Amino acid sequence: MIDSLSAKYAEEPVAVGVTRNGGVIEVLKAPDGQTWTILFTYPGGPSCLVASGEAWEDLEDKLKGPAA
Numbered sequence: 001m002i003d004s005l006s007a008k009y010a011e012e013p014v015a016v017g018v019t020r021n022g023g024v025i026e027v028l029k030a031p032d033g034q035t036w037t038i039l040f041t042y043p044g045g046p047s048c049l050v051a052s053g054e055a056w057e058d059l060e061d062k063l064k065g066p067a068a
Contacts, residue, residue, distance in 0.1 A: 001039060001047050001049070002026075002028065002039075005028055005037055006028075009030055009034075009035045009037075010030045010031060011028040011029055011030050011035060011036065011037055012028060012029070012030075012031070013026050013027070013028050014027055014028065014029050015027040021043060022043035023040055023041060023042050023043055024040070024041040025038065025039070025040050025050075026038070026039045026040075026041070029056045030056075033055065033056040033057060033058075034054060034055070034056075035052070035053070035054055035056070036052065036053055036054075036056040037049060037051070037052040038050040038051045038052070
């Protein structure tokens, strides 16, 4: 799934986390932020597309501002 999102939208993983039950949540986004996707992979292997959209913004950069 990641290869497909990379090929079609140039999305790459930018964040990953492990849930209590061992599942993996991944956030992918295009370098320009035009598209993004959130995936969930169950411990047994199947992956699901949880959400996708447009206009991703990184809050850390906005919260720190240009003077940071």
